[in-house]
Amino acid sequence: MIAYVKGKLTVIQDDSVVVETGGVGYELICPNPFYYQHSLNEEVTIHTYLHVREDAQLLYGFKNEDEKLLFKKLISVSGIGPKGALGILSGADIASFVAAVESEDEKFLTTFPGVGKKTARQIILDLKGKLSTTFNITTPEDTIHSNDDSALLEAKEALKALGYTEKELTKILPTLKKEGLTNTDEIVRKGLALLLQK
Template identity: 55%
Template structure:
């Protein structure tokens, strides 16, 4: 099992980063590769999950150890594969996810791509009381947290999309003009929002 990769970040694409370790380039699939944009051509350490299947060996990367731990628990749920697990972990904080599970907030969980009511219920059954995290908010502060989580996701996805479009050469003025439409889309998928942003920019 490859627990982490440490080396020079040499490439960032819309789905992965490449880290050079002593002349060997490791491609690491990330929920939002552009999170590592400010580390390009610098030494990075990325927590990884080594996924082995019959036709491929894939590395999934995470911003920190908690995200990786959450991912390993989420993909144990029937109906949740690495792609869906990565999308979930990449667009929500660990605390928000734990709160949604513990409060059995099916509506919140079904907002992720590939998660329907049946899968959301299975996630709650499999993970409630079993996630190795302490919610860092006090109990009297947790009320309403899950209800606010969707807004947090929207804001994070829009911010990530804007950063990704900046790397493609678009100006702050151009991006500011389409930001309201990105927010109104309601998408929780960065890739989809980037495609929408590019379409809007092409029209402008």
């Protein structure tokens, strides 16, 4: 496995870059090749993943290990190939994508090219609970549990019972936490006020 390529960035194309090292030019397919435009003709280190098919061996390039790791997680999902994974990586930062998966935000996931409702559900099914620990990203749900804030958790469940979605509640949880309220009823009232503003 080729873990990374270090050398002179000589070419930037619509979907790839070329890095020359030891007299060989490696074409690396990237989520966003133009990320490297300020490094043209300079030495770069690009993390890589070699994808082997019957008809081709393709080298994919990433700006850091996290981007590469998310790519590998995505292509493990049924229905997502390297092209689909690149489309997701080029359209969202890792934190936003992880938050969408953890909050089961199908609408956000279907904004990516090639991701329909069925694929969005498969992403959630396969990756929920695995990404936040892998990338050390704290979701609002984790924050509640880590602080053992039972009143906030009870208020969230009460708001859910009133018909509000996980996505709507995820948006207001950080604000509710900052309020520092400890009474469930007060938190529910404040939550309703916030939800009505949106």
